Amino acid sequence: MGDPTRRAIFERVASRPRAVGELANEFPVSRPAVSQHLKVLKDAGLVISSRDGNRRIYQADPRGVAAMRDQLDRFWSQALATFKEVVEQDPQEVS
């Protein structure tokens, strides 16, 4: 499942909100690298961030509804495309 560090970072953030510096201390990668992983996770709709003084705190998206919707959207697009194939391909099968 791709980048293990990114997955591990997400797991930490999902278990409780964390700051970038905190995460950087827990992984053998640089702080900019951690920030880059967080940016990817944020762009994917998996984490959100908020400000706490000078620190930026990351946490898992508490609802994830948009992401879930996105998945369902893909599910149904695929299902309807298959449906079209089935319904148009063998007209004799269901008469």
Add this chain to the structure above:
Amino acid sequence: MTTQAQATSLRSEIVVDAPVERAFRVFTEQFDRIKPREHNLLGADIAETVFEPRVGGAIYDRGVDGSECRWARVLAYEPPDRVVFSWDIGPTWQIETDPGKASEVEVRFVAESPERTRVELEHRHIDRHGDGWEGVREGVSADQGWPLYLQRYADLLTS
């Protein structure tokens, strides 16, 4: 095929070259062939997906080992016009037992001509699943429990 966005529901539609009666029948009787196979809540491979054609019926997957997963309840069954069923699958990709936290799918079949049918699908109240969202935390660490939405993450990393 088109898909439109709204925060808590989605619409998708497709036009098929088939009469409306046939479109309805194929959708419900051959749902087994239509449902994407990789979506599976069972521990075993899916032998078949059964769509019980009546209000109060269920849509369920049957595994090759005989296990069953009932993941939808048929709420309306009005051939050849429409069918409505619940979506009892929560965000952690597990069966949602509380009907109040289930979303809902309506499929309408509209005849555009005697040989063409527009199929309009709406999956709504997706936000109802949000109440169970805390479960994601437990789901994240379990091998089988990667939540539904994390597939997006998997795609992101493997693309």
